[in-house]
Amino acid sequence: MTDANSAARVYQRIVPRPVRAVAGSRVPPRVRRKVKGGLVRTLNRREARLHQRALRLVRKGDFASASERRTRTPDGRVGHVHRGLTVDLARRLDHDLVTSALDAAEIPWFAVPALDDRRICIAVEQQDKGQVRRVLRALLEEHTGYVVSASPVNDDTRMTPGSHLKAWKNYGRAKAIRVVWLRTEPTENLWVGEDQGIEIEFWTVNTDLSHERLVGPRPNRVQRVVPRDAMGIEIAFDRLSGYSDIDGDLNPSVTLEAFDIPRLEEISFPVDAVLLWEHPGPWGEELLRATLRSLHQYAPWTDVIHVVAHAPVPPWLADFDGRLAVVHRHPADGLFHLIPDIAEHFLLFRPGALLGRPTRPFDYFMPDGTTRPR
Template identity: 30%
Template sequence: MTTVSEPALRQATDGSGRPWPATAGGARPTPSHASTAPAQAEREDVYVEPGLTPLAAREANRRALTALLDVVGVAYFAVRGTSDHGTVIGVAEHDRERVLGALFRGLGQYPGHLSVIDPDALRAAKPVSSRDPRAWREVNSARIVQVSWYRTDPGRHLLLGHEYGCAIEFWQPQGTYLVAPRANRATWAVLANSANVLGAARLFSRFVSDWTDQHLAPALATRPEFLVNCADDIAFPVDAVYTWVDGNDPAWKQRKAQAKGEVYHAESASDARFISRDELRYSVRSLHLFAPWIRNIYIVTDDQVPEWLREDLPGLRIASHREIFRNPADLPTFNSHSIESQLHHIEGLAEHFLYFNDDMFMGRPVAPHAFFTPSGTARYFPSRNRIPQGPVAESDTPVDAACKNNRALLRERFGRVITQPMEHIPYALRRTAMEEAERDFPEAWARTSASRFRAMTDLSPTSSFALYYAALTGRAQPGSMPFTYLQLAVPDLADRLQRLLDGRDQDSFCLNDAFSTPEDIEAQQELLDGFLTSYFPTPSPYER
């Protein structure tokens, strides 16, 4: 009997070739993403995969399935499907018997899951274990069959199920063409006798860009009809920028103590604002897991480097304050508004970039379309709160004071009044818009840059001003996404973190801390350590 070799599925095993049953040795893995694996995963085979990411699971499923087809000599081509999570391959209808035979033999050796997809059905069929005879009942006449092998990380925190599988479409002959059984992103038909060509990985998922690791997202053999730039494609690069500080660094503490500046509000000087809880490590992990389309990551620091960080790999770079500040006299600074006013000076930064505080995280796979339109327009996310009326007052928080200053300048320049601050969602920014804003408001920009601590005269450059400036000049528009903002200084922190972990249904979330006392921090840290390692179990390549 012909079977697929063990190496073809080695990514789906624990190294021994044996699947890991989810009910043995620990808690059931938490499902990843909104459409979770079915409940029978508790009883069925789940394969342990070190270094697990959604993209790795997707690619491993595709490789396993195409390996089965290679063994029996069935020709196939990648299809530009409408789902970003899994992959789709097309085969000719006349190869159905060989395809189903290969599936039966392969899934007999390495059990997985099947579902028959009816494009006309109101509800998608649930996947069924390949061990169950019911899984095979309708495959002989199916237009589409999806195959997957469920995967978990060694700690059993993630469960990546059927949505990351590979679908086989049976394309019907019609004259000189093969016709698709359902709509895709490019075409209903391909020439039957055309040769395959290589297509860039980004053509087959919006979670992939030209800068994604080619081992996780290789070019695929496809048909020439799929090599088109569609109107909804995002082909421009998107970078990520973080600002980070280690408030426990003695040298940094000394610089802070020697700095001159008036601290006008208790929140401005709160030690909680400068504590490093290792959030940055896990936020970078969130990009590795859920936003592999990011081109470069820049971490802006005051000559500090996280001890866990590798600096010898492409794709991530430390950018010093000394590099980006145009006026060296403004340094050192301990004011996030000041630092944010200079981010667009990072050498090599893309026109389109996301700005993260280190307490912001991607919560599940998110496409760049959540932050930018295909034409390059940025999306911003207005808060349900409102900016207080009236001029800046001594009782204002630093956030409210900066919002009032933003409002006054933009009203004078554009005759429009901004009323809402922004949610704590990664800020989608245009580099040229920030450059123009700095030129249009040089005095206010320079004043913010020179404020060593948050001051009554600050703008909030990235979290509000630059976003509204881009909107008022035609380069940004409001958007929305599922997100959570969680203030750590709450009495029910453990329950809230557990709900976030169990749900995994937010595109992004922020774990903010501005008011914690030293007494709070130790207890919080234990909760955070458990939550972050469970939510983001897979290290990024940039960790030592």
């Protein structure tokens, strides 16, 4: 419901100050309360109509990223279950939900290379801010998620579902918001989303020059001012987030041509991984599974995984896709570069070594190919 503060702001906007001053001294309080109450009811009816319109648009959209079922997170919020969930997949699911909703409402948008590339950032014009709120609130009613203010930072609504109006109490002052979905896999041991989400920035139009420009509300990795009529182009996810899969043809996003420039930390060469297999038996197999899972989950940008087998490999390795190669020999330290078809740059995992959090190629290599000390 629309609160009295919203009605008061509308009242101040439509009634001139001199008229308000006269009304405050001559109109009885009972009449003023009645007028403001009627204004609240009118705003509530208008908001309900606009919300239902946005809800119809969202329900007509094609949301292939819907979850299999819903569950409860450890802190009581609503989570979504996805088979085969990874951190990178969750990021792409969030992007597809938001952009599909914006497309359904015919709201122009473009991706921005954010400073924090754990998150995908979407830019819309400030003039569409009201419509963005309505369509996102409708989206969060269909696909339960949460919204907080990203700039200025204010997360006091993180526990309130985004379909509730009170979850948007900081929206008017926000220059950027973050929409978050909490996701897990069927065992509910892995939870993703709290530190990710999609950030939506509201860019203002500058008309001081002959060519209109869009000005961003905060710094990004490239530039804050772009021509308003700049051409839109497709861009791969790994150009927006160093934590993403290197497969650039997999559901790209859309950005402006001004943002299609190499970043200082961008790694353009392939990086392989080398895993040593030395301990046959159940315990050794669990070590190997753990390393493979960590690479799949936290380093999706690795190109080919080479398992260097000093012992017979377990049969389940044959079930992996073409990104895994088994080498039935054990080169001495310093000769791993002689493995057939291995990339010039690779990570070496000795038995039991694994990754415990999302990583980027830049965590290990410089763009010129030199190794970064760890």
